[in-house]
Amino acid sequence: MTSCIFCKIVNKELPATIVYEDDEFLAFNDINPIDKVHILIIPKQHIENLISAEKNGVDSEIFGRMLMLGTKLAKESGLEGFRTMINSGASGGQEVFHIHFHVYGGSSQLKKI
Template sequence: MDDCIFCKIASHEVPSNIVYEDEYAVAFNDLNPQTPVHVLVVPKKHIASIAAAQAEDEQLLGHLLLTVQRVAKALGVEESGYRVITNCGKDACQSVQHLHLHILGGKPMQERMG
């Protein structure tokens, strides 16, 4: 997608602090971190949200979760714990229409959501 900022980051058209990259995904530091570790994992393939994923994306979706695991380990939050979030749609405050998983860690989290 031509105007998608995450597609541009994944293709290196826009600079970003990339912490992990492979053939299918890229992970980079969030510009507005909510925790000491706040990284976004995005597929290189443009998928607007989890709701827009298709059956042919099944392996890619699994790959994204394993990428989260790799990144969490590399960033040192694997043992202490981390939260993984994906927002879907405007009511969930999805601000970029490209599927992305937030990895949040580096401090104790609050139990409640919302």
């Protein structure tokens, strides 16, 4: 998708501090971190969000692999515990319409939900 900011990052048209890349995923530091460690994990394939993934028959196993990658990156970042977050749809707080998992942690100031 040509206007998607995350697709532009995947295509190296926009800069990002990349912390991981393979054939399927790209992970980079969030430009507005909410904690000491705040990584975004995206599939290189453009998937708008969980809602569209279900409608378009996206293989659900991709999301399991993304979560396990989040665990790996959190550990490599020195986190003993961390949070993950996925916003889906505008009313769900999604701002960039390319699915992305937030992995964050590192401070004790996060409120428990």
